Amino acid sequence: MMNATSFENPNPFESRKPFDTAKSFNSFDPLPRSAVMSNARLLRAYLSEARFESLRMFRVLGFSLPFLVLPAALYLLFGVVLFGEAVRNDLAAGKFLFAAFAAFGVMGPGMFGFGATVATEREQGLLTLKRALPAPPGTYLLAKLLMTMLFAFIVLATMIPSALLLGHLPLTFAQCARVTGISIFGSLPFCAIGLFIGTRASGKASIAFVNLIYVPMMHISGLFYPLPKFLRSISPVWPSYHLQQLVFAALGAPFYGRTAVHVAVLAGVTLVLTALSIRRLARVG
Amino acid sequence: MNNEFWAELSGVKKRFGKTVALDGLDLQVRPGELFSVLGPNGAGKSTAVSLMLGLLRPDSGAARLFGRSPLLAEPRRQVGVMMQEVTLAPELRVREHIALVSSYYPLPFTPVEAMELTNISPLAARPYGKLSAGQKRQVQFAMAVCGRPRLLFLDEPSVGLDVRARETMWATLRQLVHNGSSIVLTTHYLEEAESLSNRVAVLNKGRLIACGTVNEIRALVVRKHITCSTALLADQIAAWPDVESVTRERERLQISTSNSEAVVRRLLAADPNLQELEVRRAGLAEAFTELTQEAA
Numbered sequence: 001m002m003n004a005t006s007f008e009n010p011n012p013f014e015s016r017k018p019f020d021t022a023k024s025f026n027s028f029d030p031l032p033r034s035a036v037m038s039n040a041r042l043l044r045a046y047l048s049e050a051r052f053e054s055l056r057m058f059r060v061l062g063f064s065l066p067f068l069v070l071p072a073a074l075y076l077l078f079g080v081v082l083f084g085e086a087v088r089n090d091l092a093a094g095k096f097l098f099a100a101f102a103a104f105g106v107m108g109p110g111m112f113g114f115g116a117t118v119a120t121e122r123e124q125g126l127l128t129l130k131r132a133l134p135a136p137p138g139t140y141l142l143a144k145l146l147m148t149m150l151f152a153f154i155v156l157a158t159m160i161p162s163a164l165l166l167g168h169l170p171l172t173f174a175q176c177a178r179v180t181g182i183s184i185f186g187s188l189p190f191c192a193i194g195l196f197i198g199t200r201a202s203g204k205a206s207i208a209f210v211n212l213i214y215v216p217m218m219h220i221s222g223l224f225y226p227l228p229k230f231l232r233s234i235s236p237v238w239p240s241y242h243l244q245q246l247v248f249a250a251l252g253a254p255f256y257g258r259t260a261v262h263v264a265v266l267a268g269v270t271l272v273l274t275a276l277s278i279r280r281l282a283r284v285g
Numbered sequence: 286m287n288n289e290f291w292a293e294l295s296g297v298k299k300r301f302g303k304t305v306a307l308d309g310l311d312l313q314v315r316p317g318e319l320f321s322v323l324g325p326n327g328a329g330k331s332t333a334v335s336l337m338l339g340l341l342r343p344d345s346g347a348a349r350l351f352g353r354s355p356l357l358a359e360p361r362r363q364v365g366v367m368m369q370e371v372t373l374a375p376e377l378r379v380r381e382h383i384a385l386v387s388s389y390y391p392l393p394f395t396p397v398e399a400m401e402l403t404n405i406s407p408l409a410a411r412p413y414g415k416l417s418a419g420q421k422r423q424v425q426f427a428m429a430v431c432g433r434p435r436l437l438f439l440d441e442p443s444v445g446l447d448v449r450a451r452e453t454m455w456a457t458l459r460q461l462v463h464n465g466s467s468i469v470l471t472t473h474y475l476e477e478a479e480s481l482s483n484r485v486a487v488l489n490k491g492r493l494i495a496c497g498t499v500n501e502i503r504a505l506v507v508r509k510h511i512t513c514s515t516a517l518l519a520d521q522i523a524a525w526p527d528v529e530s531v532t533r534e535r536e537r538l539q540i541s542t543s544n545s546e547a548v549v550r551r552l553l554a555a556d557p558n559l560q561e562l563e564v565r566r567a568g569l570a571e572a573f574t575e576l577t578q579e580a581a
Binding site: 035036037038041044045047048049052055056059060124125126128129131132133134135136137139 | 338339340358359361362364365366368370371372373374376377381384385386388389390391392432438
């Protein structure tokens with residue numbers, strides 16, 4: 001049983017200078033009842049979460065290096081080193097390669113960044129802790145989303161100079177801006193696919209599930225090479241197909257279908273899968 | 286806002302499938318107290334805490350935090366939490382973890398202050414993944430207090446800590462309660478609960494079997510322990526009425542009895558040279574064992 005005398009012992013907290021000065025409360029004084037979360041503090045919570053999520057994903061080199069370096073490196077390998085001559089004489093082929101690696105570059109961070117990390121962090125109790133702590137609603141998912149968009153931006157920020165300087169691709173400023181914007185927002189449906197898997201699969205299984213969708217999507221949506229006719233008819237089921245058509249449109253290259261339809265499909269995939277995942281997180285955690 | 290209790294469960298029932306985790310539980314956490322929730326494994330301690338934090342919803346009955354629903358953000362912003370099983374990002378540094386958690390609160394300590402208060406300043410720049418198990422607990426403790434919470438939930442906070450780190454944590458907890466915060470502690474270290482708690486609740490099989498101050502809980506066990514130095518024989522005393530057991534430790538006898546006054550009187554009468562007489566109540570650990578066995 002505690003009594004007053006226990007506090008008369010010399011305690012290490014009272015001599016601390018920082019608490020005697022700037023602020024009007026003593027060390028360890030609890031929150032005043034009147035303390036309310038200002039909008040500025042709320043914004044700061046969202047920004048902190050996004051900042052530390054990005055910081056930590058950049059520090060995991062096994063995650064950040066492949067996703068940040070590979071798209072530009074592969075584009076340079078195929079578009080400059082191997083087929084540079086052909087691409088220079090065929091502008092359409094150059095734009096096709098650029099669109100392929102741009103779409104490829106924004107798929108990975110979203111699918112793996114959400115799929116594997118959400119599943120693992122759910123298992124490790126981090127999501128439960130975030131729910132118990134007063135983390136403002138959505139900070140966790142929004143932070144991951146911003147991290148993915150930042151990755152998409154960096155992918156484009158390395159690919160565009162490569163295309164302009166080494167790939168001999170004559171892109172206007174407006175085309176560069178459009179393709180960057182489309183790629184950043186185009187990463188959202190892939191985040192939603194990853195999140196959908198991450199909220200349902202275990203940490204280890206999630207990587208397998210993500211690959212199960214990622215690899216076929218890369219190869220049979222017509223991203224890298226023209227598909228045979230029987231496959232071409234089913235390529236619109238893959239979100240990557242629609243993203244690639246939008247990138248073509250942004251680059252002023254010929255594309256299939258209508259941009260409004262492509263945007264609607266990508267937005268639909270994002271909204272439906274995100275809603276299902278959020279419902280699952282709220283119910284099951 | 287009802288400020289009588291800072292956290293409250295009233296008539297809460299909770300099942301997981303066929304298992305009844307809580308069976309009509311009432312618990313109240315008052316302002317400015319250290320409240321320990323004790324119980325054997327599976328007693329329902331974690332479920333009770335999860336309900337108060339809004340992590341689970343009761344099947345029936347109500348959970349309240351500062352008189353309001355624990356699902357609301359506003360009451361939860363006055364709460365700090367330290368959980369037993371959680372893995373934090375190993376790539377982030379200690380001060381980054383604390384900065385992140387303190388950003389969730391309206392008026393937190395700065396990370397530097399929070400680390401100084403919990404004595405972990407030397408760890409500030411270390412990646413969390415490189416810390417020892419005990420150091421990780423210390424960091425989680427700093428994360429729990431960095432928001433200047435009025436109510437703190439700690440689940441087995443001192444597991445893995447060395448003696449010095451545990452002493453520091455205890456001193457911090459006492460200071461927090463002294464300054465007006467309340468703490469809900471779930472622990473298996475009865476010594477910890479005995480030394481820190483104002484009140485204790487003992488749960489078993491989802492029910493509250495005892496609740497009160499440490500002394501009140503200890504008093505629930507009638508048995509007392511008498512030790513003395515005497516020439517009397519152990520076997521002889523063991524035959525007396527109300528004597529439960531007698532053991533000899535070197536020259537001292539230890540007698541357990543449910544009627545200490547009568548036994549002491551008889552001891553003094555039988556051996557005028559009896560020395561070093563001591564009568565002791567059951568400790569919290571003994572009371573706990575007895576209470577949970579009775580209820581089983």
